[in-house]
Amino acid sequence: AAAGARITDVIVIGAGLAGLAAARDLVAAGLTVTVLEARTRPGGRVGDVRTAGGLSVDGGAQFVGPTQDNMTALARDYGVAIQPTYTGGRSVFWRDGKASYFEVDHAFPPELNDPAVDAAIAEIDALSAGFPVGEPWRHPQAAELDAITFTEWIGRRSSSDLAHLILGRVSGSAVVSAPPEEVSALYMLNYYAAAGDGRNPGTYQRLMGTAGGAQESFLDGAVRIPEGIARELGERVVFGAPVRRLRQNRDHVIAHSDRGVHRGRKAIVAMSPAISGQIYYDPLLPAARRRLTTGYRMGNIGKFVAVYDRPWWREAGLSGQLVGNGSPIDVVYESYRNGKHVLIGFVAPKPMRRLDHVPANWFAAECKRALVGYFGRAAANMSDFGFVRWDNEKWSRGGPVAVTAPGVLAAHGRALREPVGHLHWAGTETTDYWIGYMEGAVRSGRRAAAEVVAELG
Numbered sequence: 001a002a003a004g005a006r007i008t009d010v011i012v013i014g015a016g017l018a019g020l021a022a023a024r025d026l027v028a029a030g031l032t033v034t035v036l037e038a039r040t041r042p043g044g045r046v047g048d049v050r051t052a053g054g055l056s057v058d059g060g061a062q063f064v065g066p067t068q069d070n071m072t073a074l075a076r077d078y079g080v081a082i083q084p085t086y087t088g089g090r091s092v093f094w095r096d097g098k099a100s101y102f103e104v105d106h107a108f109p110p111e112l113n114d115p116a117v118d119a120a121i122a123e124i125d126a127l128s129a130g131f132p133v134g135e136p137w138r139h140p141q142a143a144e145l146d147a148i149t150f151t152e153w154i155g156r157r158s159s160s161d162l163a164h165l166i167l168g169r170v171s172g173s174a175v176v177s178a179p180p181e182e183v184s185a186l187y188m189l190n191y192y193a194a195a196g197d198g199r200n201p202g203t204y205q206r207l208m209g210t211a212g213g214a215q216e217s218f219l220d221g222a223v224r225i226p227e228g229i230a231r232e233l234g235e236r237v238v239f240g241a242p243v244r245r246l247r248q249n250r251d252h253v254i255a256h257s258d259r260g261v262h263r264g265r266k267a268i269v270a271m272s273p274a275i276s277g278q279i280y281y282d283p284l285l286p287a288a289r290r291r292l293t294t295g296y297r298m299g300n301i302g303k304f305v306a307v308y309d310r311p312w313w314r315e316a317g318l319s320g321q322l323v324g325n326g327s328p329i330d331v332v333y334e335s336y337r338n339g340k341h342v343l344i345g346f347v348a349p350k351p352m353r354r355l356d357h358v359p360a361n362w363f364a365a366e367c368k369r370a371l372v373g374y375f376g377r378a379a380a381n382m383s384d385f386g387f388v389r390w391d392n393e394k395w396s397r398g399g400p401v402a403v404t405a406p407g408v409l410a411a412h413g414r415a416l417r418e419p420v421g422h423l424h425w426a427g428t429e430t431t432d433y434w435i436g437y438m439e440g441a442v443r444s445g446r447r448a449a450a451e452v453v454a455e456l457g
């Protein structure tokens with residue numbers, strides 16, 4: 001092993017919620033831990049950003065909901081208050097430039113009922129009930145479902161534009177921020193099945209009802225939770241320490257970071273599989289793991305935050321929520337932070353790609369125009385705004401989650417959590433329930449910590 005390397009029982013790589021939850025359990029089990037984090041802050045895909053006017057808002061993850069019990073418990077442990085999302089008023093369903101309206105406990109306007117859509121949703125729920133959650137490769141039809149995209153799966157049930165809009169665009173792209181024609185059907189069906197817990201199978205409604213599981217948010221920002229855990233871990237967390245190289249021999253893992261060399265008996269790599277491939281592994285990881293790593297791609301997500309002094313939408317009988325096929329924003333939620341009301345617009349995956357060629361201020365102006373189109377002229381009176389682009393974040397490269405195209409999960413999925421020597425894997429992509437969510441990140445970290453505790457006995 002490298003001379004002068006600092007030695008702990010376990011090295012955790014990544015101080016997102018997965019890594020922090022793992023470290024917390026490892027410390028509670030009496031093990032010594034070092035957490036190496038590339039960024040200069042904890043939280044990863046959870047983090048505050050500042051608007052042009054200096055307001056702190058959630059730039060990444062924000063909402064929690066039912067069956068996300070690990071997050072609720074952490075909020076309690078770290079004294080982070082949870083506030084309900086406003087559920088009064090009607091939500092906007094935006095289809096081809098026209099608004100229709102629905103109550104927030106529905107997924108879309110009742111007049112749009114299409115028997116094929118209802119049947120497909122019922123099928124998703126029925127599949128979820130018996131799904132090998134988190135191990136989609138074990139599904140009896142894994143090979144068939146992983147040979148087609150989610151768009152093809154929908155197309156076999158209905159050819160209507162509405163079915164593709166509701167099931168593909170809204171429930172696929174709005175949730176994972178990737179176009180449904182680029183995502184495997186097996187991946188998406190596992191994602192729905194994961195929207196629950198061991199007692200409550202995932203349902204379409206729990207994932208989509210208030211679109212994206214959004215029910216409640218953290219009064220002072222979701223990042224207060226990773227900050228609380230990191231503070232408690234104290235000097236065990238080393239910031240500004242991207243791990244460049246992970247070596248292992250019979251007895252140890254040796255992590256070469258920008259803040260020195262660290263040695264452990266085990267390591268937990270706690271990040272998206274898509275990002276874990278940026279590390280150089282010596283010896284080479286098994287072929288299945290490498291194929292899996294390159295098969296996962298981060299979603300394309302951007303958040304436009306419009307700040308208002310008053311929640312004028314509530315006064316107009318609206319919830320402030322929108323879904324549909326608008327552009328560049330295709331999902332909107334409302335929220336409240338530091339005395340200000342905000343509308344949070346998620347930029348659809350395809351317009352996000354256009355950002356590579358369009359100046360940011362043009363794009364912000366387009367986002368503003370979109371909000372005015374959806375909600376009326378009052379939307380133009382924002383006191384402040386901010387725009388967060390995740391695809392250019394060096395240590396995330398997108399969000400909210402990494403997805404797979406056909407041909408990855410059925411063939412190589414088993415490598416997702418399978419330890420390689422002394423290396424264990426965490427990150428929301430590796431969870432059973434709530435893939436793509438903070439809850440899933442915490443669950444995955446706790447599962448990886450339990451694996452390590454069992455091995456180090």
Ligand SMILES: Cc1cc2nc3c(=O)[nH]c(=O)nc-3n(C[C@H](O)[C@H](O)[C@H](O)COP(=O)(O)OP(=O)(O)OC[C@H]3O[C@@H](n4cnc5c(N)ncnc54)[C@H](O)[C@@H]3O)c2cc1C
Nearest residue numbers: 014016017018038044045061062063243399427428436438
């Ligand atoms: C815009 C947006 C909105 C979202 N909305 C929600 C929501 O409302 N509700 C919800 O529950 N979830 C939401 N999510 C998803 C949620 O943020 C993630 O599921 C969760 O935070 C993932 O946690 P993680 O620990 O698995 O990964 P990450 O948070 O990505 O943590 C990985 C960590 O590893 C670090 N790292 C990477 N490479 C290295 C390296 N080589 N060496 C050292 N460190 C490294 C990274 O800096 C990062 O801190 C959203 C995400 C985004 C981007």
